Amino acid sequence: MHDLPDIRKHFKPLQPTVGGNDSGVTYSELFPHMHLGNYIYCYWELKTTRRLTTPFPYKVVADACTDIFFETGNPEDMFVMGFSTEYTEFPLDPQFRYIGIRFLPAAFPLLFRIGGNELTGRVEALHHLLPHVFNGLIPRVSGNMTFPEYAGTFDCYFREVVGLANLNTDHRFFNALDIIIKKQGILQVQEELDTGVSPRQLRRLFDFYIGSTPKTFSKVVRFQHILQAKPSTQSLRENKVFFDAGYYDQSHFIKEFKNMYGMTPSLAWKIRT
Secondary structure, eight states: OTTSOOGGGTOOOOOOOOOOGGGTEEEEEEOOOGGGTTTEEEEEEEEESSOOSSOEEEEEOOOSOEEEEEETTOTTSEEEEOOOSSOEEEEEOSSOEEEEEEEOTTHHHHHHOOOGGGTTTOEEEHHHHOHHHHHHHHHHHOSOOOHHHHHHHHHHHHHHHHHHOOOOOOHHHHHHHHHHHHTTTOSOHHHHOOSSSOHHHHHHHHHHHTSSOHHHHHHHHHHHHHHHHOOOHHHHHTTHHHHHTTOSOHHHHHHHHHHHHSSOHHHHHHHHO
């Protein structure tokens, strides 16, 4: 555990808000126990506060993380969502309550020895992918619990997982990961990721731990940094955001942002403000 960089100091994966109680849908996060801080970013809850009149289109933006999630009314349908460079939209029923576990980049493959490349751009049933994890979680999440009770249950289970895991950490990969995170994804990959491994080997390591290349991972980190920065409409209009983030062309910035968020930057901030 101590060999891992403290990613969460410099990387806080953000998902868009859903409109608060007035919309009838709320989204909340709770942080894990401190001993899980290098592996899990947060536990989350997405739920309706009243029955909606139509299905709810929930949008997940690219965040470089891996999530386990389930609907509390049917926990047997537990899923894993892997790394993605595009936003994903889920049509949800008019009434729902979802609970999730968001793993920090590389943590899921490290703990469970399953390649990130097996999950890239996919949503898989947990009981098919990792039956022992499913069998360990399902008895603990059955029944009606509050969100803090779910968080406490997850803390207990994943502390056991970490305690029993034989963590074979490759310092060359984690050094590269640390560099990308600290540079907020704004770097020349070939020149600035000299961590004692060839570019080809580094791509293989990223393929396993992340599910993509160092360059693509850096793009998502850069996108997430822009979300955290909460740029003003004026800075968007004056092109300050894409220059500061290392883009040389506004159209490229807008296209990349739209692919990862689902709408243009100006529209996204109009909705958020």
